[in-house]
Amino acid sequence: MRAWTYSNPVKIVFGTGALAQAKQAVAGRRYCLLTYNDHPVFDKLVARISQEIGEPTVIVRDVEPNPSFEGLRAACRSFAAAGIAPDVILAVGGGSVIDTAKVLSAGGGDFDRVQAYLEGRATADTLLDLPIIAVPTTAGTGSEVTCWATVWDTAAKKKYSLADARYYPEQAILDPELTVGVPRSLTLSTGLDALSHALESIWNVNANPVSASHAVSAAREIIEVLPALVGNPGDIGLRTRMMRASLSAGLAFSNTKTALAHSLSYYLTLHHGTVHGIACSFSLPAIMRSVIGHDDDCDAALRRIFGEDLEAGAERLETFLRNLGVSTTATDYGVTRDNWVRAIDDALLGERGRNFIGSREAVLASAA
Ligand SMILES: NC(=O)c1ccc[n+]([C@@H]2O[C@H](COP(=O)([O-])OP(=O)(O)OC[C@H]3O[C@@H](n4cnc5c(N)ncnc54)[C@H](O)[C@@H]3O)[C@@H](O)[C@H]2O)c1
Ligand SMILES: [Fe+2]
Known part of the structure; x- marks a missing residue:
């Protein structure tokens, strides 16, 4: 068996009311409070935190x-x-806020510093590394325990990843209460993002027994909890389970990165505006079908989620998505079949696509 390693340096504080721990985390330091401006809930949070x-x-x-x-x-x-x-x-928000925190950490007041690095015009040692305390308000991206940020060059239709071990948050404070008001569609898309992180860390060249354990527990829990949660968004018990599952998925893919479903998602988000959590999850059943029988460890992990019969498991995953109102057909997202086949080829060659353990032929047979 090949040697493997797992590491994640983020201190995790989890529980209802955990936001109160932020004061201790800041520990008297001068802090930047980073959040959104598009929802009154964040006005209240800014007031509460400042107080x-x-x-x-x-x-x-x-x-x-x-x-x-x-x-x-x-x-x-x-x-x-x-x-x-x-x-x-102190980053209080979903993946976009926590990713923005990583860019601020690297650039300080000077975005050009980060852009030059992302575009390959400067080396990593030109970047700064201010510590981050991440307080997620969505349950899905796992960005509170990963060391990378997704940056979108919308004008040039390109996606970059700022990735460096220095951008692991110093601390993640997960308070499920902060997610209770998340609207249904965001609950759904972020929950599916987490499911995608879990599965993508399994059919991944970087998978290891620790990442697989986190991924299996996350995927089992999300498949059980998410349908109940979208029907009962105010249920703190379900919110807590979903946030814990999202954290486990984050711990899984923090060491493997994502794979083909995410690589494909960038095309749909950039060209058709598909929201991240849907773009990275609608192709999961097709990708799962394509990878069955390809690798013993991957099959074993998938069996722990879906049971002995993996073909039936892929069918169940498809039904799970459809019951949540998510189409598993690419052309329903506005892409033509020809462009989709090209997108699959490009995605397999992309940085994340190369983490995928399956074969091009099997993917084309299943997903195109
Ligand atoms: N770095 C990583 O590891 C990683 C992983 C996955 C995704 N991402 C990135 O994360 C981003 C998506 O993040 P996201 O899905 O968490 O959403 P988001 O941060 O983009 O937020 C979307 C909207 O949700 C609203 N919102 C957030 N929390 C809320 C709450 N508690 N109540 C009401 N409204 C709320 C915000 O106001 C915002 O308008 C994408 O850019 C994606 O690329 C990063
Ligand atoms: Fe994601």
């Missing part, structure tokens, strides 16, 4: 869903307005 911890050195609220070069440049500008540089970033 509990003390006034932030700077508040940055220009975070957009799927952070783009333009939006990140604006966030860096707001960060620079601090005058005195903060010592730590």
